[in-house]
Amino acid sequence: GAGVSQSPSNKVTEKGKDVELRCDPISGHTALYWYRQRLGQGLEFLIYFQGNSAPDKSGLPSDRFSAERTGESVSTLTIQRTQQEDSAVYLCASSFTGGGPNEQFFGPGTRLTVL
Amino acid sequence: GQNIDQPTEMTATEGAIVQINCTYQTSGFNGLFWYQQHAGEAPTFLSYNVLDGLEEKGRFSSFLSRSKGYSYLLLKELQMKDSASYLCAVRSNTNAGKSTFGDGTTLTVKP
Numbered sequence: 168g169a170g171v172s173q174s175p176s177n178k179v180t181e182k183g184k185d186v187e188l189r190c191d192p193i194s195g196h197t198a199l200y201w202y203r204q205r206l207g208q209g210l211e212f213l214i215y216f217q218g219n220s221a222p223d224k225s226g227l228p229s230d231r232f233s234a235e236r237t238g239e240s241v242s243t244l245t246i247q248r249t250q251q252e253d254s255a256v257y258l259c260a261s262s263f264t265g266g267g268p269n270e271q272f273f274g275p276g277t278r279l280t281v282l
Numbered sequence: 283g284q285n286i287d288q289p290t291e292m293t294a295t296e297g298a299i300v301q302i303n304c305t306y307q308t309s310g311f312n313g314l315f316w317y318q319q320h321a322g323e324a325p326t327f328l329s330y331n332v333l334d335g336l337e338e339k340g341r342f343s344s345f346l347s348r349s350k351g352y353s354y355l356l357l358k359e360l361q362m363k364d365s366a367s368y369l370c371a372v373r374s375n376t377n378a379g380k381s382t383f384g385d386g387t388t389l390t391v392k393p
């Protein structure tokens with residue numbers, strides 16, 4: 168498959184533990200987004216990577232959240248010292264840049280549950 | 283920055299037509315997107331407008347007025363499977379082309 172993949176699909180962790188979520192974007196997509204979506208709510212922007220530009224981290228809710236991207240490939244979102252309020256689905260999306268719509272393609276998400 | 287407004291919820295009847303509005307304010311406009319998200323699934327792309335006017339794609343159409351900062355998504359011949367959340371997103375021509383989503387409109391189609 169050539170879509171965006173995310174792992175793990177589900178993660179249950181205890182409060183205070185660190186978690187790492189992975190996103191594999193579509194090959195050739197230079198833009199990559201991370202979003203958080205709580206049950207019944209909209210998409211909450213977390214971070215945006217675009218090529219070699221400095222990432223837009225303006226959506227990260229606290230310094231417990233960080234993300235990295237290796238070139239134009241894999242990205243990892245790390246949450247340190249997880250809290251129950253971090254429970255949500257974490258969605259990754261990638262898009263091409265250049266002419267045309269360049270819509271975002273979303274991965275299936277990682278459902279994080281913090282006990 | 284960007285500010286995007288959509289109604290929270292709408293209800294319509296199977297076979298009818300429904301219009302979902304989106305208004306936005308942005309420091310630099312470079313396209314507006316509509317996405318559909320079924321419960322428990324990831325959003326999927328529906329339509330894209332960058333010039334004023336109507337874009338038609340089967341039962342779905344999307345309209346844009348850049349001067350008014352306004353778009354709507356029109357769904358015709360509603361089907362039960364159209365029950366979903368509809369997300370409006372605006373792309374900026376600054377900040378490396380970042381897109382920002384509204385909170386979405388939850389549409390319920392009733393028989």
